[in-house]
Amino acid sequence: MQQISRGPQGASTGRDTKKYVSMRKQPLWLYRSACLLLALSGAMMIFERVNATAYYDTLKLLLGPERVEWVPVKDAAARAIALKKPILLVNMVRNDYYSDRAEWSVIRDGHNADIINQHYVPVRVDGDALNNASLLSPIINELPFTNNYNKGFGMLAIPYKLIGANYRDVMSTDNIFEICNLPNDQVNGDYDFYSSGCAADLSPVSKSFHAFNWSGRVMRRAKFFPALYWFETSGDVSIFLDRAYKWHTGKPYRGTVHWQPETSLTMEASKPKLLTFVPDCGVESDQLRNQLFKDEGATLVNQKFLPVLFDVKRENEELKINRIEERARGDYLDLRKTYKVKQLPAMVIVWPSGQSRVVYCDRGIYNIKEDLSEALQAGPLWESAPEGDTVVKCSHDGLCRIKGHNHFSR
């Protein structure tokens, strides 16, 4: 055990100095460590301040090569359409907590990088929204995380068939219900949904639905599906990438309606047929499926109609050239022409007599059940009088008889 003398400034007290340590003995190793660490820390701080790009490039030398194969924004749409893969739009801004974590470790993580390269066409935006004039511009310019006032980390999966669509469409597609219908143990509840229809199914397992990090680090909304705004671990990002991919490759929601095969169009039936033309993705499709394909809507359709569903492939001017074959299979143009369907989504009621009436969501999708019931009561109706026909007589409720036809038009 060390014996310590009490002499001022370590002065000898006459005892063997080898055994005694002065009270004022200076811990030189601590001074040296402090000086070294201070110098290093100060140098790095000044280096970052003077030349930030060189500073981050130097630090990146420690990381090794980038594993994600980023695609330039201008090439992304064409590549996604050609490969039929969703685009993964990643926004990373320097000095943002989640962006830094994502850029420096999470996205470089081997597992995440493999998922991204295998299933997505990855695109970096880096907060530079307005300069990216491409098919993705309508989406990029609406993104909350590229907004000048809210720049930060964000990841958004865009299905290739929604390229050219707007942000609202991307954030709300009907496949979401397929995910919701998974058993609870397969649903990691860290997701928030644009569509209210899914919330009820997920809330029992969702720990952060409408939640924010209470410890004050992040006060943003938790996560919109298919967008990821924050994460705790690298595993959260893996789950997001996996779910977003599954979501975008799943089949559109068909609900609890007893859909008949397309061949039933030619069969005779006692009930009127309901030909439902719905786009296979997009916000209107999502809302209609949410309103009509389950609960009361499904009961109404099952009781009153013989329903046939036509999942119409989304029309997109930019994609026409690339999708001629696909469109021929999935747009039902002839059928839509026969029944004079002008816009989607639309429902055609075909009575056993062969007469028909088209019902659109003119009063909003939330009134579609009432619209269908009223249309069924009102009977067959032309949407408009054919050109050159003469109106013969109009009734008090606005229905007019047209010369040469037994039908009425409004």
Add this chain to the structure above:
Amino acid sequence: MNKAICATTWREFKANKVRCSILTLLFLLPVAFYTLVRLNWDNAYEVDMISPPIIALAYTLLWSVGVIGREVQNGTIGLVFTRPITIANYVVSKWFAVSFAAAICSVQAGVIEHLISSFYNPSLLFSLEFFSNCCERVFICFGFAAVMVMLSSLVSGMKDIAVLAGFALLWGITNMIGGMLRSDLGIFNQYANVIYPLAGLVDLYNKMMMQAFFPSLSIEPMLDLNFLYLPAILNYGALVTACLASSIFLLNRKEFSYAAD
């Protein structure tokens, strides 16, 4: 490190009724606040209601105010050094005693808040957020205690809190100046060449002050093995060693009489 000095520091705190009362309040106030939130917010049970890690600053402040200065003021430090102990050992023991006690208290408070949340929603029990919150509290306690030990060896009595308040005020003013320099310069636009580099210097100073008074390290990036946070770890290490070294250096330059002032 000397166990006797640690034990004395803790015993001294226990004997101080004012500090014990404030410590009790620090435990109870967040619990009471979150209870009120639970009563008035429907989604409260879905969230882990733990105070932010910055609360650890309050615990550290409570434990470390005048930790060395008071002994210098009332002369007991002279008596301490009648024992076979070096100043370095004394400073490190004091630092460890206050930071360890503050860390225990703040983590304990966090655990209580977390257990209440978990009682209502058991799925929150093993959340990473809670783990990282506790770790950050520990880092803050050990980092800020080093700053307080340094200030306490600089002045006698409890004047260290006044020095701290002075620095905080200065920091507030420089932050304000930094904000003004970065905003639209208006009629001073012609001097932008001079003003913008000045704003950079003020920012650098503010960053250093931030590191000094809020020495925190995030856990999640460390779990990611993120090299970007290497400078943050370096800064933290530099702060703790520099504060302890300067504290030892300052005390070595002092004569310990029976009453300093």
